[in-house]
Amino acid sequence: MIRPERPDDADAIHDLTVIAFDPMPFSDGTEAPIVRALRAAGDLTVSLVDEEDGEIIGHVAFSPVTIDGADVGWFGLGPISVRPDHQRRGVGSRLVAAGLDELRARGARGCALIGNPAVYGPMGFVGDDALTYRGLGDGLVQRVVLEGEPVDGELRFADAFEAYEDAHE
Ligand SMILES: CC(C)(COP(=O)(O)OP(=O)(O)OC[C@H]1O[C@@H](n2cnc3c(N)ncnc32)[C@H](O)[C@@H]1OP(=O)(O)O)[C@@H](O)C(=O)NCCC(=O)NCCS
Secondary structure (H helix, E strand, O other), rough: EEEEHHHHHHHHHEEEHHHHHHOOOOOOHHHHHHHHHHHHOOOOEEEEEEEEEEEEEEEEEEEEEEOEEOOOOOOEEEEEOOOHHHHOOOHHHHHHHHHHHHHHHHHHHHHHHOOOHHHHHHOOHHHEEEEOOOOOOOOOOEEEEEEOOOOOOOOEOOOHHHHHHHOOO
């Protein structure tokens, strides 16, 4: 069952995020604190969980982004976590689809993310060189247009993400 997070889900989402990212070589362990920081800042615009038999097995967050410094109605996807013993069963795809539906219902114009194209291509995201982020290449910057035309320019994620990126530069 996919549903919006409730206040008492915060710890379960934190633990799930830690468990999901722990084996990932690219992870520096910042994802779980980022979810908490997004929530504290009021930037967790859409936060959905997948609950099975009373346990949260998946979570996805969406927060506002700017492009070339402007709010153009776009959002960023992430972090997204599926419990390792439930991965590759469509949970992540269903969470992403439900989140994009929710964004569309709120009048969002698009959604962007940084991630593995092999994961997000099948979920409808496409690489777009016109959308940039801190000089990243290899198709890692991807987007879905929900309304209107694609946008171009430099992405800036919510402060909770950018604070960690700044600290690592
Ligand atoms: C990434 C993640 C959220 C995907 O969730 P999921 O429930 O496993 O994804 P789905 O089952 O919906 O997969 C949909 C498709 O995405 C692709 N995919 C998913 N995980 C993949 C992986 N690790 N490598 C390559 N392709 C992958 C596949 O095409 C897959 O379809 P298939 O299983 O029929 O081949 C999940 O694996 C996860 O939590 N990973 C650890 C945390 C993480 O890396 N988060 C994302 C950081 S950018």
